[in-house]
Amino acid sequence: MTSGAKLAxxxxxxxxxxLGGCTSSPILVKPGDQQTIDRGLIExxxxxxxxxxxxxxxxxxxxxxxxxxxxxxxxxxxGGRAPRIFGYKPNGTPFDIYPQKQKFxxxxxxxxxxxxxxxxxxxxxxxxxxxxxxxxxxxxxxxSFGYDGSHYTVVSDLPAQGDYSLTDLTVNxxxxxxxxxxxxxxxxxxxxxxxxxxxxxRKYPNFCDVPWDDGKRNSFLKLLGYRFSTANPRAGxxxxxxxxxxxxxxxxxxxxxxxxxxxxxTGAIYSISPTGGDxxxxxxxxxxxxxxxxxxFRLYATNNGMELRGTxxxxxxxxxxxxxxxxxxxxxxxxxxxxxxxTDPRFQPEPYMVLPTGYPDVSFxxxxxxSGLIVPDRSTLLQGIFSPxxxxxxxxxxxxxxxxxxxxxxxxxxxxGDRSPFATSGQKLIGPIGFKIVLLxxxxxxxxxxxxNTKDVPASMLEQDKVEALERPIDVKFAPDGSLYIVxxxxxxxxxxxxxxxxxxxxxxxxxxxxDTATP
Numbered sequence: 398m399t400s401g402a403k404l405a406x407x408x409x410x411x412x413x414x415x416l417g418g419c420t421s422s423p424i425l426v427k428p429g430d431q432q433t434i435d436r437g438l439i440e441x442x443x444x445x446x447x448x449x450x451x452x453x454x455x456x457x458x459x460x461x462x463x464x465x466x467x468x469x470x471x472x473x474x475x476g477g478r479a480p481r482i483f484g485y486k487p488n489g490t491p492f493d494i495y496p497q498k499q500k501f502x503x504x505x506x507x508x509x510x511x512x513x514x515x516x517x518x519x520x521x522x523x524x525x526x527x528x529x530x531x532x533x534x535x536x537x538x539x540x541s542f543g544y545d546g547s548h549y550t551v552v553s554d555l556p557a558q559g560d561y562s563l564t565d566l567t568v569n570x571x572x573x574x575x576x577x578x579x580x581x582x583x584x585x586x587x588x589x590x591x592x593x594x595x596x597x598x599r600k601y602p603n604f605c606d607v608p609w610d611d612g613k614r615n616s617f618l619k620l621l622g623y624r625f626s627t628a629n630p631r632a633g634x635x636x637x638x639x640x641x642x643x644x645x646x647x648x649x650x651x652x653x654x655x656x657x658x659x660x661x662x663t664g665a666i667y668s669i670s671p672t673g674g675d676x677x678x679x680x681x682x683x684x685x686x687x688x689x690x691x692x693x694f695r696l697y698a699t700n701n702g703m704e705l706r707g708t709x710x711x712x713x714x715x716x717x718x719x720x721x722x723x724x725x726x727x728x729x730x731x732x733x734x735x736x737x738x739x740t741d742p743r744f745q746p747e748p749y750m751v752l753p754t755g756y757p758d759v760s761f762x763x764x765x766x767x768s769g770l771i772v773p774d775r776s777t778l779l780q781g782i783f784s785p786x787x788x789x790x791x792x793x794x795x796x797x798x799x800x801x802x803x804x805x806x807x808x809x810x811x812x813x814g815d816r817s818p819f820a821t822s823g824q825k826l827i828g829p830i831g832f833k834i835v836l837l838x839x840x841x842x843x844x845x846x847x848x849x850n851t852k853d854v855p856a857s858m859l860e861q862d863k864v865e866a867l868e869r870p871i872d873v874k875f876a877p878d879g880s881l882y883i884v885x886x887x888x889x890x891x892x893x894x895x896x897x898x899x900x901x902x903x904x905x906x907x908x909x910x911x912x913d914t915a916t917p
Contacts, residue, residue, distance in 0.1 A: 423470075424453045425485055434906075438859075438866045441848045445800075447908050449865055450882070451485075454903030459519040459565075459791070460884045461526070462876050469494070469526055470905070474514025475889070476898030482519070482528060482542065494526060497546040510548060512540060518565035518577070518689075518791070522671060527551065529563035529577055535601060537563040537579060541671065551673045555579055556663050558601040560592065565689040565791055567696075574668045576679065576696060576721075578686035581664035582606045585684075586730030586762055588648040589708030591819075593630040594894030603647045609665060609681040610658030611724070617655035619767035620644060624651040625754040627708045642708060644730065644762040664729050666698060666721055682726040682770075684734065688791035688810070689721075692839070696721040697780060699789040699810065702734035704820040708754055709762075710746045711739060716789035718781040718808065718837060728773045731761045735782050736775040750822065781808070781842050786820055787831035788813035791872040799879025800910030808837040809847060809881065811870040814855060819891040829854050834870055834883065848883070848908065857888045857902075868902060881908040 431448040441447045456475040462468060466487045474480035482494040495512065517529040526542040537555030542548045557563055561580020569576060583592060588605050592598040608618040624641050629649075632638045643651035665681040666689070685701035698721050702714030709730075717734045719727065731739050738761070745758050763770065783789045792810040795801050812831035818824070833849035849867070852859060856866035872884035887902030 422453055423451055423483070423491075425451055425489055425491065427489070431907075434865050437851060438864055439848060440846075440851050441908060442801075444911050445908055446911055447848065447906055449904060450907045451905035453901045454885075454887065454905070455900045456886060456889070456898050457871070457884050457903040457905070458516055458886065459528075459872050460874050460882055460905065461519045461521045462874065463521055464877060466877050468876075468882075469519055469521060470884070471516045471519045471528060472903070473516045474512075474530075475896050476900075478514075478898070478900070480512050480514050480516045480530060482516070482526065484544075492544065494542050494544065494546055495528075495548075512538070515562055517563045520566050520568060520575075522568045522573070522575070525671065527566060527575060527671065529566055531557055531562050534558075535597070539563070539566065539575070539577060539669070549673075551575065551671065552667075552669050552676055554661070555667075556582070556604070556607050556659075556661055558604045559583060559597055559606075559663065560595060561685050564685070564687050567689045567691060568671075569668070569696075570691055571694060573671065575671050576666060576668045576689055578666050578683070578689055578698060579663060580685040580687075581683075581729060584707045585703045585709040585711050586644045587625055587707065587709045588642055588646070589625075589627050590630055591707040591894060592648070594819075596895065598630075598648055605647050606645045606730070607659045607661065607663045608645065608656055609662035609678055610660050611678070612660075613769075615767075615769065616658050617768075618645065618658055619764040620654050620656060621760075621762055621764050622654055623756070623760065623762055625708045625756075627754065644709075666696075679723050680721050680725050680727060682729045682773075683719075684729045687789065690792055690794060690808075692794045692806070692808070697792075697808070697839075699792060700727070700734050701789060702785055703730070703739075704786065704816070705746060705750075705824065706820055706822050709759060710750050710822060711744050711759060712746045713743050713785050714739075715785045716783040716787050716812075717779060718783075718789065718792070718810065718839075719778050720780055722778065725778065726770050726773065727778070731763055731765070732773060735779055736773040779842070780839055781810075781837040781844055783810070783812060783835070783844060784830050786815040786817070786826075788815065788869075789831075790870070791874075792837075793874050793881075796875055796879060799875075801875075801879065801881065804836060806839065808839060809873045810835050810837055811873045811883070813869045813871045813886060816891050819894055829858070832867060832869060834867075834873060855888075857899075867906075868904075880910075882906070883908065 433446045458473040459471040469484045472481040513531040535558035537557030539551040559582030566577035640649040641651045686698040688699040703711035790811045795804040814831035836847040869886040871886040883906040888899035890897040
């Protein structure tokens with residue numbers, strides 16, 4: 398290569414890095430190249446075929462469909478990369494929604510609108526694409542996009558600066574309202590060292606969990622007075638080695654026994670008009686509602702249990718699916734995700750993990766009676782239980798007609814896998830948890846495997862190089878033709894609370910009926 402050519406290539410690479418950084422390009426697999434995946438790698442239902450549809454994605458989190466079969470995909474922006482929203486028309490033609498391709502270098506004179514990670518969910522409704530994400534200051538936002546990249550804000554300024562941001566969203570089939578979910582700020586109600594490791598505590602030192610004010614009860618949440626000792630990550634910089642922190646209070650604050658409620662709580666499910674306005678809180682006290690979906694006229698959500706980390710570690714809290722009932726408190730942070738008192742022995746961590754906080758065990762933090770909170774009704778709310786740390790994510794209900802009608806009424810749920818060692822305070826697990834697709838019988842509340850790697854470990858742990866297998870399935874949706882699409886987040890490792898993403902490792906799979914068994 399001549400010196401001039403090298404200089405030109407260097408200029409191109411420099412401009413590319415300035416405009417968008419190092420990215421991988423998704424590849425739509427042509428129908429003729431979609432080879433059925435060998436059952437020696439992945440087990441899936443009889444009389445079906447599992448095939449790759451899209452390769453080369455980086456941290457994808459959602460998929461949605463138009464009535465004509467147009468595919469909309471989102472890349473979350475995890476790992477410090479820029480979020481993306483794009484699609485494929487039924488004939489395979491790709492198109493960009495966000496960001497739009499720049500017409501001039503450095504986007505001079507262009508649209509400077511920017512969304513920030515993570516992109517949580519996507520849904521298509523009446524010709525618009527609705528996406529959840531953060532803004533530059535860490536607040537939660539829903540933006541409505543047109544297919545040409547035009548956009549308007551549906552809602553903003555939601556408390557999403559902590560561990561979890563806005564997640565999934567769906568549309569009420571009767572009212573047309575958008576329902577969306579927001580996770581909690583912390584693991585179990587107390588800001589601690591784990592939040593420093595995750596990074597957000599450095600940027601937002603005053604952020605913490607926020608209880609809901611429904612306007613019907615006392616405007617304050619009454620606490621039981623627990624004050625937790627925790628190591629100060631700023632020690633050595635002229636500050637004390639140990640700080641005292643209270644639940645639902647900023648890091649290092651513990652003098653509040655009454656917490657001011659807010660009409661924008663963390664750990665809640667909201668609804669809003671698709672054009673914006675009339676924001677309503679539908680349910681509260683959920684830790685991490687990752688998936689939302691209607692089955693008929695009933696709304697359901699997956700909710701991830703608390704993890705064995707932080708100042709208030711919780712052991713063996715399962716992931717669940719719940720029915721969403723308007724106005725209900727779902728128990729966080731004093732009940733497990735499956736509505737059992739967190740004081741139960743099964744949730745107690747090893748003594749050495751809690752004794753440094755000043756207490757021998759984990760207890761309630763909120764005076765429920767004085768705060769007007771009603772203990773959740775387990776018999777009516779709980780729909781299914783998944784293994785602790787399994788990562789119950791997005792889901793869909795099997796249609797009554799189509800190639801999978803034998804499973805109609807059941808929920809197909811993506812389990813994105815455990816987040817050890819961060820989620821277990823360094824403790825090793827016996828083996829990987831989750832990393833598969835399961836089928837949940839809502840009526841019988843029974844869970845069984847539906848699609849899973851035959852060796853029950855993620856693809857990155859298999860001996861073969863670059864195998865076509867599941868890594869971290871995060872979303873499942875049925876397309877208008879009845880086939881099931883699976884979004885695989887790809888390889889992700891958690892080190893010191895930070896996500897390490899392997900670019901280009903995300904994929905989309907499609908489960909279809911064999912040609913001789915397909916419904917006409």
